[in-house]
Amino acid sequence: xxxxxxxxxxxxxxxxxxxxxxxxxxxxxxxxxxxxxxxxxxxxxxxxxxxxxxxxxxxxxxxxxxxxxxxxxxxxxxxxxxxxxxxxxxxxxxxxxxxxxxxxxxxxxxxxxxxxxxxxxxxxxxxxxxxxxxxxxxxxxxxxxxxxxxxxxxxxxxxxxxxxxxxxxxxxxxxxxxxxxxxxxxxxxxxxxxxxxxxxxxxxxxxxxxxxxxxxxxxxxxxxxxxxxxxxxxxxxxxxxxxxxxxxxxxxxxxxxxxxxxxxxxxxxxxxxxxxxxxxxxxxxxxxxxxxxxxxxxxxxxxxxxxxxxxxxxxxxxxxxxxxxxxxxxxxxxxxxxxxxxxxxxxxxxxxxxxxxxxxxxxxxxxxxxxxxxxxxxxxxxxxxxxxxxxxxxxxxxxxxxxxxx
Amino acid sequence: xxxxxxxxxxxxxxxxxxxxxxxxxxxxxxxxxxxxxxxxxxxxxxxxxxxxxxxxxxxxxxxxxxxxxxxxxxxxxxxxxxxxxxxxxxxxxxxxxxxxxxxxxxxxxxxxxxxxxxxxxxxxxxxxxxxxxxxxxxxxxxxxxxxxxxxxxxxxxxxxxxxxxxxxxxxxxxxxxxxxxxxxxxxxxxxxxxxxxxxxxxxxxxxxxxxxxxxxxxxxxxxxxxxxxxxxxxxxxxxxxxxxxxxxxxxxxxxxxxxxxxxxxxxxxxxxxxxxxxxxxxxxxxxxxxxxxxxxxxxxxxxxxxxxxxxxxxxxxxxxxxxxxxxxxxxxxxxxxxxxxxxxxxxxx
Numbered sequence: 208x209x210x211x212x213x214x215x216x217x218x219x220x221x222x223x224x225x226x227x228x229x230x231x232x233x234x235x236x237x238x239x240x241x242x243x244x245x246x247x248x249x250x251x252x253x254x255x256x257x258x259x260x261x262x263x264x265x266x267x268x269x270x271x272x273x274x275x276x277x278x279x280x281x282x283x284x285x286x287x288x289x290x291x292x293x294x295x296x297x298x299x300x301x302x303x304x305x306x307x308x309x310x311x312x313x314x315x316x317x318x319x320x321x322x323x324x325x326x327x328x329x330x331x332x333x334x335x336x337x338x339x340x341x342x343x344x345x346x347x348x349x350x351x352x353x354x355x356x357x358x359x360x361x362x363x364x365x366x367x368x369x370x371x372x373x374x375x376x377x378x379x380x381x382x383x384x385x386x387x388x389x390x391x392x393x394x395x396x397x398x399x400x401x402x403x404x405x406x407x408x409x410x411x412x413x414x415x416x417x418x419x420x421x422x423x424x425x426x427x428x429x430x431x432x433x434x435x436x437x438x439x440x441x442x443x444x445x446x447x448x449x450x451x452x453x454x455x456x457x458x459x460x461x462x463x464x465x466x467x468x469x470x471x472x473x474x475x476x477x478x479x480x481x482x483x484x485x486x487x488x489x490x491x492x493x494x495x496x497x498x499x500x501x502x503x504x505x506x507x508x509x510x511x512x513x514x515x516x517x518x519x520x521x522x523x524x525x526x527x528x529x530x531x532x533x534x535x536x537x538x539x540x541x542x543x544x545x546x547x548x549x550x551x552x553x554x555x556x557x558x559x560x561x562x563x564x565x566x567x568x569x570x571x572x573x574x575x576x577x578x579x580x581x582x583x584x585x586x587x588x589x590x591x592x593x594x595x596x597x598x599x600x601x602x603x604x605x606x607x608x609x610x611x612x613x
Numbered sequence: 614x615x616x617x618x619x620x621x622x623x624x625x626x627x628x629x630x631x632x633x634x635x636x637x638x639x640x641x642x643x644x645x646x647x648x649x650x651x652x653x654x655x656x657x658x659x660x661x662x663x664x665x666x667x668x669x670x671x672x673x674x675x676x677x678x679x680x681x682x683x684x685x686x687x688x689x690x691x692x693x694x695x696x697x698x699x700x701x702x703x704x705x706x707x708x709x710x711x712x713x714x715x716x717x718x719x720x721x722x723x724x725x726x727x728x729x730x731x732x733x734x735x736x737x738x739x740x741x742x743x744x745x746x747x748x749x750x751x752x753x754x755x756x757x758x759x760x761x762x763x764x765x766x767x768x769x770x771x772x773x774x775x776x777x778x779x780x781x782x783x784x785x786x787x788x789x790x791x792x793x794x795x796x797x798x799x800x801x802x803x804x805x806x807x808x809x810x811x812x813x814x815x816x817x818x819x820x821x822x823x824x825x826x827x828x829x830x831x832x833x834x835x836x837x838x839x840x841x842x843x844x845x846x847x848x849x850x851x852x853x854x855x856x857x858x859x860x861x862x863x864x865x866x867x868x869x870x871x872x873x874x875x876x877x878x879x880x881x882x883x884x885x886x887x888x889x890x891x892x893x894x895x896x897x898x899x900x901x902x903x904x905x906x907x908x909x910x911x912x913x914x915x916x917x918x919x920x921x922x923x924x925x926x927x928x929x930x931x932x933x934x935x936x937x938x939x940x941x942x943x944x945x946x947x948x949x950x951x952x953x954x955x956x957x958x959x960x961x962x
Binding site for chain 1: 743746757758759761849850851858
C-alpha cells in the first residue's frame, strides 16, 4: 500500500510538472503508431526454435498489456501489442521488425529478445528513428546514446556483473586460482570478458577455462577438468539446467571452491533446489530482481501484487519462473514511460521520457534498486546486490552496488 | 515434369521488372517492406533451385544445404567486412567457394546412398554453425556476435531506393541462374544427371562417369545455394551463426517438395511458398483464435504443418505438378483417368 501511494504521488507530481511546463503539452502530438485511441507497440520473441523457453516473456508481456487495457488503458488509449515469432533467428527478426515498422507502423518496439536478434536490427531502427526500448539482452552495447540514440537497454549488463565478481574475488579470496565454466555463446563471452577485465593485471589467476554447448547433455567432464586444474574459485557462467548440474557434480567429486554463480541462474526453484541445498551453501551471486521462489519475499507488497496479478491475468504461467517476474517488471517500466508521455506521443518525446527517470522505484526490483536514466545514460538498471545462499534461501549482504558500465 | 511455357515466362518476367516502378502510384500496395519480402522470396527460390538440381535432377538427397548457404553468406560478409569488397564482387567468389566445399563434400558422399547421405548432410548442417563459432576462426567470423554489414547502395545514381535496388539485384541474379540451370539441364550433362537419377546402373553401363557427375552436381548445387546465402547477407545486412541452423535446411526441403521436385519453375514457387506461409502462419493462427473465436491456441508452426499436410494430400507432385495436371485434365476430360494412373505410378515409384 505504501509503495502504491508513493508511485501515485510521483505520478501526480510529474503530471503537475508536465502541465505546468508550458502550453506545448496541452496540444496532442502523435507520431506514427499513436492516436487518440491507440498506442501500437511491436515486439519479437522466440516462440519457436532453440530458445523458445524465453517465449514465456513475450506471453507475459502480452498478458500485461491486456490487463492494462482492461483497466482502461494508458491516458485513455488502448495498447495494441503486436508480438511476432522470430525463432531466435536474426534474419527472421529483420523481416519481423520491418513488418512491424513499415506495415503495422508501430510507435516503438519494446523488449525485443536476444543479443544476435537485436544486433541485426540495431542499425535499421536507428536509421528509421524508431525507439527500440528496453531490449531483452544483457550485452553491454545497448546503452550508447551517441551513436544509437534510439536504442535503450534494461537490465544490468553481464559485463558489469562479472567485473563485480572479479573485484569480490580479488578482495576476499586469498591466492585465488579461478576455474571458469562458460556457455559458448555471446552471453557467456560477455561474462568471461567482464571477468578478465575486472581481474586486470591479475588475469593470470584464471587457471582453467572450459566451455559447453547449449545442446550438450551434461557438463560433468568440464567440472572434473576444473577440479583437476587445482582451482579454488569456480565462476559458473551457465544457464539454469547446467548451473544445477555443475554445482551438484562439484559436490559429488568433493571439489569445494568458492563459487560465483551468474545471475541468470539464481532461481531457487529451478537451480538451487535441484542442485541440492547441502551442495550450494555459500554460493555467491548478484541480483536485481526478487526471486519468486525465495521465501524471504513472501510478505513483500510487490511480490503479493505480482502473484495476485499472475493469478488473475496470466493464469497457467509458472509462478516459479523468474522470466515472468522479468517480463512484468520491464512492462511496468514501459507503462510508466508511456504514461509520462501524456498526450505528446511522438517518437522523440518517448525517447526523451525514457531517458528521464530519476530513482524510479521499479516493481519487483530488490529494495534499494531504482531506475535512473539521462540523455547520456541509457542503462536503466545498473545496480546489483550480492547475495549468498544460506539454508534454503538467498541472503543479501553488503551494499547495493552501482556500477558504471565500461 | 514439362517445361514452363515460354510465353508465360516472359510475361511474368516483364511483370516482375515493372511492378516496383509502380511504387509512386500505389505506395501502399508496392511498399518497401513488400519489395524486401519479395527479395527474400527470390533468395529462397535460388536456394531451393540449388537443392533441386541435386535432389530433383540428380537424385541425391541433402539435409545440409543450410551449411552451404552459411558458407556463401559468410564468404560474402567477410569479404565485405575485412577487404571492403563491393557486394556484387562477392557473389562469384562465394559461388566458387561453395562449389569447392560442395565438390569436396560430394567425394565421400559418393559412397553414401539415400538415408546415409541424408544423415551425413544432416551432420554437416549441424556442425557448420558450431564451426563458425570456433575460437580460431573468431577473428574472421566475429564468433557468436556475427558481422554487421551495410545494405547495398544504389549504383550509377539510379532513381531507386535501397529496397527497389535490392529487389532488382536479386531478380537479375535469379534470372541468370535460372537461365543457366535450364541450359545445363537441356545439355548432354543435364541428361546424364537425370539418367543417374532415373537408373543409376544403366547410366553407368552407358559410359557416364557417374562419380564425376555426382560430385560436380553437388558442387553446382552448393554454389547456387551459396549465392543465395551471399545475397541474403547483403539483404539482411547481418550474419550470425544463429541464422543458419538446421531448420533452414528443412525449409529448403519444404520449398522443394511443395514447389515440385524436379521442376525449375517449382523451385521458384517453392521459395515463394515457404517465405509466404512462414510469414502468414502466425497471422493465420491469431486470426483463428481472435477473429473466428475458436479456443485453439495453435502455434504458428501447427498452422504451417496443417497447410503442408493438406497441400501434400491434394498435390502430391507439388504445386507446379498439381497445377499442370489440373490444367491438362480440364482441357481433355478423357485424359483424366490416364493422368491419375500416371500420377499414382510416379508417386509409388
